[in-house]
Amino acid sequence: MKAECPVCGAEIEFAEDTVQGELLECSECGTELEVVSTDPPKVEEAPQEEEDWGQ
Numbered sequence: 001m002k003a004e005c006p007v008c009g010a011e012i013e014f015a016e017d018t019v020q021g022e023l024l025e026c027s028e029c030g031t032e033l034e035v036v037s038t039d040p041p042k043v044e045e046a047p048q049e050e051e052d053w054g055q
Ligand SMILES: [Zn+2]
Pocket: 005, 006, 007, 008, 009, 010, 026, 027, 028, 029, 030, 031
């Protein structure tokens, strides 16, 4: 599955076990991306706020 980086347009390849809500990093521009959908594959720029999600 492949999505398109909303920032630079590069193709983002999803791993087979990629799930909605997962964070990925664009290999082209380094932007942190959040998987908003896996079918169809779609990513959006992750929120930039410094949020601590805990462990
Ligand atoms: Zn990018």
